[in-house]
Amino acid sequence: MEDETFTDISGKAISLDCQNHSSLCREFVVSVPKVSIGKVMVYTCCVWLLAYAVFFFTENTAVLSSAIFITLVGMMLHIHFVKVDHETLLVIGSLGIQLSSSYASGRETTTFIEIGKIKDIVINEAIYMHQIIYYLCVLLKDPSEPNAVSRVVPLFQSSKPRLNCLMKVYKSCQEILSKC
Amino acid sequence: MVLKIFFPQCCNRADSGLLVGRWLSGHDSAVVLAVIHYPFIPGQVKQYIQQIQASSGVELSVLGSWSLPKEGQEGMESFLRDLSTIFPQKRWLQINREVGKTGFNCQVLQRDQNGRAIPREIKKKVEKTDGEAGGDGQKKEKKKVKKKKEEKQKEEEEKKEEEKEEEEDEEEKVIFVHYEQRKVMLSQLHPVENGVSDPKTDPPSELRQMFQSVALSQPLYFLDRYDDGPLKSTHWQSEGREASIIVELLKQSTVPLCMLLRWLLSIWTWICNIRIFSLPPLRFLSSKLSTCVQLSYRTEHMRTLSSPKRTTEHTEFMRKANMVVSVLVDMALGMLLMWWLYKDNHISMLANTLVPAADHVAKELEELLQWLMGAPAGLKMNRALDQVLGRFFLYHIHLWISYIHLMSPFIEGILWYGCLSACFGLTFALSLLSDMVALLTFHIYCFYVYGARLYCLKIYGLSSLWRLFRGKKWNVLRQRVDSCSYDLDQLFIGTLLFTVLLFLLPTTALYYLVFTLLRLVVVLFQGVLHLSVDFINSFPLFAVALRITRSYRLAEGVKFRVLCEEPGTALHLMMEINPLKSSTVVQLYRTPTYSCYPKDSWAALVKKLFVGELIYPWRHKTTKTD
Numbered sequence: 051m052e053d054e055t056f057t058d059i060s061g062k063a064i065s066l067d068c069q070n071h072s073s074l075c076r077e078f079v080v081s082v083p084k085v086s087i088g089k090v091m092v093y094t095c096c097v098w099l100l101a102y103a104v105f106f107f108t109e110n111t112a113v114l115s116s117a118i119f120i121t122l123v124g125m126m127l128h129i130h131f132v133k134v135d136h137e138t139l140l141v142i143g144s145l146g147i148q149l150s151s152s153y154a155s156g157r158e159t160t161t162f163i164e165i166g167k168i169k170d171i172v173i174n175e176a177i178y179m180h181q182i183i184y185y186l187c188v189l190l191k192d193p194s195e196p197n198a199v200s201r202v203v204p205l206f207q208s209s210k211p212r213l214n215c216l217m218k219v220y221k222s223c224q225e226i227l228s229k230c
Numbered sequence: 231m232v233l234k235i236f237f238p239q240c241c242n243r244a245d246s247g248l249l250v251g252r253w254l255s256g257h258d259s260a261v262v263l264a265v266i267h268y269p270f271i272p273g274q275v276k277q278y279i280q281q282i283q284a285s286s287g288v289e290l291s292v293l294g295s296w297s298l299p300k301e302g303q304e305g306m307e308s309f310l311r312d313l314s315t316i317f318p319q320k321r322w323l324q325i326n327r328e329v330g331k332t333g334f335n336c337q338v339l340q341r342d343q344n345g346r347a348i349p350r351e352i353k354k355k356v357e358k359t360d361g362e363a364g365g366d367g368q369k370k371e372k373k374k375v376k377k378k379k380e381e382k383q384k385e386e387e388e389k390k391e392e393e394k395e396e397e398e399d400e401e402e403k404v405i406f407v408h409y410e411q412r413k414v415m416l417s418q419l420h421p422v423e424n425g426v427s428d429p430k431t432d433p434p435s436e437l438r439q440m441f442q443s444v445a446l447s448q449p450l451y452f453l454d455r456y457d458d459g460p461l462k463s464t465h466w467q468s469e470g471r472e473a474s475i476i477v478e479l480l481k482q483s484t485v486p487l488c489m490l491l492r493w494l495l496s497i498w499t500w501i502c503n504i505r506i507f508s509l510p511p512l513r514f515l516s517s518k519l520s521t522c523v524q525l526s527y528r529t530e531h532m533r534t535l536s537s538p539k540r541t542t543e544h545t546e547f548m549r550k551a552n553m554v555v556s557v558l559v560d561m562a563l564g565m566l567l568m569w570w571l572y573k574d575n576h577i578s579m580l581a582n583t584l585v586p587a588a589d590h591v592a593k594e595l596e597e598l599l600q601w602l603m604g605a606p607a608g609l610k611m612n613r614a615l616d617q618v619l620g621r622f623f624l625y626h627i628h629l630w631i632s633y634i635h636l637m638s639p640f641i642e643g644i645l646w647y648g649c650l651s652a653c654f655g656l657t658f659a660l661s662l663l664s665d666m667v668a669l670l671t672f673h674i675y676c677f678y679v680y681g682a683r684l685y686c687l688k689i690y691g692l693s694s695l696w697r698l699f700r701g702k703k704w705n706v707l708r709q710r711v712d713s714c715s716y717d718l719d720q721l722f723i724g725t726l727l728f729t730v731l732l733f734l735l736p737t738t739a740l741y742y743l744v745f746t747l748l749r750l751v752v753v754l755f756q757g758v759l760h761l762s763v764d765f766i767n768s769f770p771l772f773a774v775a776l777r778i779t780r781s782y783r784l785a786e787g788v789k790f791r792v793l794c795e796e797p798g799t800a801l802h803l804m805m806e807i808n809p810l811k812s813s814t815v816v817q818l819y820r821t822p823t824y825s826c827y828p829k830d831s832w833a834a835l836v837k838k839l840f841v842g843e844l845i846y847p848w849r850h851k852t853t854k855t856d
Contacts, residue, residue, distance in 0.1 A: 071792050072801045074232060074403060140790065142803070144232040144258070145405065148790055160789040160808055164435050230232060 056215040058082070059183055066215050068222060074143035076226060078219050080209045081136040085129065085154060097121050129154040134208035141223050144230040147171075147188060149205060161203075165230070167191055169199060171223045173216050184213045186220060232403045233338065234259035235323065236440055236805075238411040241265050242327075244464035246297040248275065248313070249323065250450070252289055252443045257436045260323070261443050263411075264450055264465040265296050272316045274460050285449045288442075294323030314339055334802075336404045405801045407790075411466035413782040414444045415451075417807050418544045420786055420818070437788060491536035498529065520661040521651075524763065527824060528655070531557065548773055548819055555772040556821065560655035563766075567659055568652045577649060581642035585634065588670070592631045599623055602740065611737045619741055623677055630673045657763045664759040671752045678749035679844065685742035686842030688731055695728035746839065770819035774812065781809035 058064050067079040101117030133154040140148040147168060150160040169189040176183045185204050192200035206216075236259065247267035253260050266275055275292070283290050295310035314322040322339040419441050423434070434442070451467045453459060506512075516522040531553045541547045571577055603620035605611065648666075652659035668675075697703060698721070703714035716724070777784055791804040810818075838845050 074405065075792060075801050075803075077792065140792070142405070142790065142801070145234065145407075145790070145803075150789070162787045162789055162808065164437060166435055 056211055058210045059181070059212060060210075064209055064211055064215070066211070066218065068218070074226060074229070076141050076222050078139045078141075078222070079136050080138075080206055080211055080215070082134055082209045084135065085133055090125070094121055126155075130157060137206050137209050139205055139219065139223075141226050143226045149203075151208060163188060163190070163203070168227075171220065171227065173213070173220055174202070174204075183210070184216055185210070186216045231258050232405060234405045234407060234436075235325075235336075236261040236407045236409055238262060238466065239408050240411055240466045240468070241296070241464055242408075244296065244298065246299060246310070247295070247464075248317075249293040249296050249325070250279065250290060250463070251293045253291065253293070253321075254436055254439045254443075257439075259436060259440075260293050261440050262293060263290070263444065263447050264463045267462045267464065270461055272313075276317075278461055282447070282449050286446050288446045290447070290450070291319065292317040293319070294321075294325065297324075297326040298329065299326075300329065311339070334406060336406075338404070403801075405803065407803045407805050408793075409444075409805045411444060413807055414441060415448075415466070416445075416780075417441065417782050417785040420784065420810055420814075422544055441785075488536045488538065491532060492538075495529065495532055495536060519665050520760065520763070521658065521665050523824060524657055524661045524767075527767070528557070528657075548770075549821065551772040552770040552819060552821055555775075556767065556769070557655070559771060560657055560766055561653070563656035564652040564654060564659060567656060568649060571649050571652070577645050578642055581645050584641055584645075585638045588634045589631065592627050592634075595627050596624060598744065599627075602744065606740060609736060609740070611740070612734055615734055615737050619737070622680075626673055626676065655766075657766050660759050660763050664756050664763075667752065667756060667759075674745070674748050674752055678745045681738075681742040681745040682842050682844050685738050688735060688738050689842050692728065692731050692735070695724050695731065698724040699728055742842065764823055768821045768823045770816060770821065773815050773819035777809065777812055777815045782807040784810045784815060786810045786814070 056064050056066050062083060064083070065081045067081070069077040069079075071077060097117055097120070101114050105111070105113045130153060135152050135154050138148075138150045138152070140150070142148070144165055146162055146164040148160060148162045150158055152158045167190050169191045171186065171188050173184055174187050176185060185206070187205060188203040189199045190201040190203065192198040234257075241262065241264070244265040245267045247265045247270070249262050250264045250266055251260055251262040266278075279290050279292065282288075295313055297310055311324060320340070324335075324337040324339065326335045419438055423438070450463075451465050452471070453461065453463050454468050454470050455462060455464075456470060535550055535553055541550060571580075599620050602611075603616050648662055649659070651662055694704065697711065698716060701713060701716065702711050704710075705712040773784070785807045787808045788805050789808045791806065793802045793804055835845065
């Protein structure tokens with residue numbers, strides 16, 4: 051359970067936590083930095099100053115209450131649907147792989163992929179404008195053709211760790227997947 | 231190879247006995263379904279298992295032995311090991327647990343070809359801290375005690391492993407997956423696979439097989455501990471079978487209700503099939519009126535609901551349930567509307583405002599036409615054509631207004647009886663409203679058709695004559711524009727007609743624009759009504775309510791949670807059901823309807839408007855689905 055300094059592709063610090071439950075089961079948790087209070091305050095101040103300015107000209111109190119309402123609703127929607135707190139990858143040999151994203155409000159979305167559908171876990175490159183982005187993905191088997199890949203499921207999409215972090219996760223996963 | 235054992239949570243504290251379950255074919259795993267307690271007679275156990283196998287269709291077998299020895303029951307282990315000779319299996323699992331501890335031990339006995347049992351003695355300890363076993367305070371002590379024991383055991387293990395390593399190359403590892411039996415039994419994995427699976431494709435996945443075995447082994451869960459039979463077993467219903475009286479009563483009452491419904495439907499079909507109603511004009515009318523369409527749609531639903539066959543499949547059951555709930559909700563909303571309309575004399579108020587409203591609309595239209603006949607928006611119209619079109623439309627309005635005035639004494643009565651239709655459901659009231667709006671604005675529709683046809687003719691004429699003006703012609707055979715040499719008199723007349731049509735264009739175009747806009751307003755209103763009717767018809771309220779209240783019944787998959795481990799012990803997982811997303815539920819279980827959907831995209835619509843083609847933006851899908 052080491053905690054070297056990893057960063058994501060835009061340079062923000064993230065942390066990786068590897069847990070070895072048994073020789074067959076490993077769990078990797080990538081945590082993204084939480085919502086910073088400074089940013090929240092800046093946004094709310096901007097919105098409310100704007101609302102006051104509009105109120106100054108229109109003398110309508112509905113503007114102020116709607117600004118408050120919009121700020122609150124926007125914050126709630128952001129932490130519930132947008133802001134990811136940590137992403138987990140649980141690899142269980144001969145059972146499957148489980149991916150889960152946990153949001154800042156506590157909501158968790160989980161997907162489990164059975165071992166029968168998994169072809170391999172690989173690190174893939176994507177070229178986006180001037181950047182080359184490495185991402186870890188799961189290749190799924192095609193039921194009709196044994197050698198084709200039917201789908202590619204990318205992992206750690208919100209935290210987007212860099213190659214050093216991905217390599218660590220990749221090596222651990224391959225150790226388990228190669229055993230079964 | 232790794233052996234996976236799916237163990238039900240209800241059997242964690244069961245008394246010692248035999249494990250009954252199923253080996254999953256194609257995967258190295260076993261599902262434990264129940265525990266049959268000691269004392270038992272092996273012959274009776276075998277008979278019982280065969281009985282259950284015959285009635286449920288699941289390949290049950292005795293998987294192994296389970297021991298949780300109470301006081302005074304030492305020596306069970308050797309007894310239980312000898313049982314493996316009575317029940318011949320390829321693999322025999324020996325799982326034991328000690329009172330006061332939260333550890334599981336598992337031994338797997340393999341039979342080689344001679345039938346001798348070769349024990350693979352790899353003891354794996356499994357700890358559970360999911361709140362079931364004991365209190366929190368005791369756990370720390372247990373851990374300390376266990377650590378000492380573990381160290382001893384590890385030393386023993388290591389020695390044994392060194393010996394065994396020469397014999398076998400791989401270690402057999404065991405993963406325990408705990409599941410909650412009742413939830414897995416009631417749940418349905420999506421995507422739903424109905425009927426026989428294709429033998430060419432791979433065998434069903436491990437999870438699907440496991441869910442199926444638990445769900446189909448219903449006869450196994452009938453014996454509870456209060457029965458006086460020769461066998462005592464533990465499963466999720468062993469504390470006594472529970473059922474809801476209301477659900478049972480509803481189930482019993484469906485049979486007479488279905489018969490009543492079928493009888494009513496037969497009468498209705500007989501009425502509909504009377505010769506008079508199958509005359510072509512009536513048939514055309516009934517296909518256009520949305521009330522009749524809605525009526526036939528609901529009749530189809532009733533026919534499905536009242537079928538005498540019992541539903542066994544999940545999709546059919548959900549569809550029927552959604553239909554029932556939709557009909558009930560519809561009727562409830564309709565009753566609410568009726569109550570609101572009939573109290574405080576709302577109907578007479580509506581009737582009293584209807585005729586003045588129609589008058590007002592007629593007056594507005596007349597004013598509009600007068601404006602058009604003058605110099606609308608500063609444009610100079612062609613006087614003669616203007617007067618002709620204007621007077622033509624004014625006469626129409628005059629006719630319409632006289633009919634309205636003729637009908638005005640009957641309006642209240644018609645409204646009163648019309649609102650009675652709301653007792654069939656809100657959808658009927660809305661479709662009736664839509665039909666009435668269509669009938670009352672029929673003159674706007676007529677004006678639109680006249681204006682559009684005139685404009686369309688003009689545009690086609692103009693385009694064709696423009697081609698003549700340039701010396702070209704439309705080649706119908708080749709579907710393209712070709713050059714053509716015209717005679718002088720053809721050119722002369724063509725150019726003349728072209729100029730006439732061109733200068734008459736603004737007048738026609740203006741009339742067309744005005745009436746198209748009016749028509750679009752009416753169409754929009756009707757569209758909103760139809761959309762709400764469609765929404766009430768198709769929304770799967772039962773499925774959404776099931777997703778909210780009993781989310782484990784609609785499963786998208788499973789999720790695993792690792793229960794606290796000590797390093798060096800085997801894996802212990804808790805399997806929970808991952809419910810479907812609400813959006814997927816709505817998409818999957820929507821009742822198919824004769825839905826109104828926009829036939830053309832925006833671009834096509836604008837093009838049609840420009841050219842002057844008649845637009846029917848809402849198209850009805852046929853009720854026949856594949």
